Amino acid sequence: MIDLAVRQRWLPPVRDAVLAAGDAIMEIYEAGAEVRHKGDASPVTDADEAGEKILLATLTTLEPRLPIVAEEAMAAGDGPDRVGNSFWLVDPLDGTKEFIQRRGEFTVNVGLVVDRIPVMGVVFAPAKGRLFWGDAEAGAFVADVTDGELGAACAIAVRSAPEGGLLAVASKSHRTPETDDFLSRLPVADSRSAGSSLKFCLVAEGQADIYPRFGPTMEWDTAAGDAILRAAGGAVLNPDGTPFRYGKPDFRNGNFIARGDSSLDRFIR
Structure with missing residues (x-):
């Protein structure tokens, strides 16, 4: 049973692995990354692969029977055939385009799904020196990271x-007309663009109120940030207002709305 006590025991090594992956990614970022393209034409760099290797080395030791769905392993055909209701979702470098264009808004992501709901997540923005984490029963947190040291x-x-x-x-990088149409129906005073899973974190820490996504994403893109937002009191919903679940056969997400205050649910129907 993956209860709070188990998750709290797992959190420190997961957090350490995410920080180590971020350090490895920043070394490549500063040296200049070689860009290649996967079969779906999406970009991949040495940083994606280096970060994922570090993350998997830790996750496989925590509970060897728990499936790990990691972006680069899946692209290489090395992912699990089936996952059941509980599994890890790993995106070693979300925001590869931001990484390549040197915009700094890229993240390292590890999410834990239990009964198809993300219950624990860690997101690290290494170029910004900010680490976010959250647990469904323990709340959500942020800390600055300076010279590899985690702050309060x-x-x-x-x-x-x-x-x-x-x-x-x-x-x-992926704003769509459907996004603008949805926002036009809300009392939006201002909007901003952000890369990667940082959008979930902005809503989670009260720096934004709503993040609509009408366009393709994969479950590893969203699980960690989703877990943090839920731990901070928010929610991620399908556009019809039903709960957003994980563990789909192809791990491909549909459109979703991530919101802060529950009063916004009246706009999501």
Whole structure:
């Protein structure tokens, strides 16, 4: 049984592995990464592969029977055939385009799914020196990382919907007309673009109110940030307002809405 006690025991080594993966990625970032393309034409770099190797080395020791769905392993055909209801989702470098274009908004992501719901997540933005983590029963936190040292943890939570209008956050690289159409129906005072899973984290720490995504993503892109947002009091929903679940046969997400304040659910139906 993967209860809170087990997850709290796993959290420190997962966090350490995410930090180590971030360090390896930054070494390649600073030296200049070689870019290749996978079969689906999406870019991949040495940093993706180096980060994933570090993460898998830790995760396989925590519970060897727990399946690990990792982006680069899946692309190489080395992922699990089936996962059941509980498994890890790993994206060693979310925001590869931001990484290649040297915009800094890329992240290392590890999420734990139990009964098809992400219950624990760790997200590290190494170029920004910020580490986020959250657990469904223990809350959500952020800490600065300076020269490899983790600073004091600060609890984070979603904010109440501002009376003066919402701040929406959307994809920097993948904004669609459907996104703009959805936002046009909300009382949005301002919007900003951000890369990678940082969008979930902005909502989780009360820096934004809603993040709609109308476009393709994979479960490893979202699980860690989703877990942190849920731990901070938010939610991720299908556009019809039903719960967003994990463990689909191809690990491909549908459209979703990540929101902070629950009062925003009236716009998601």
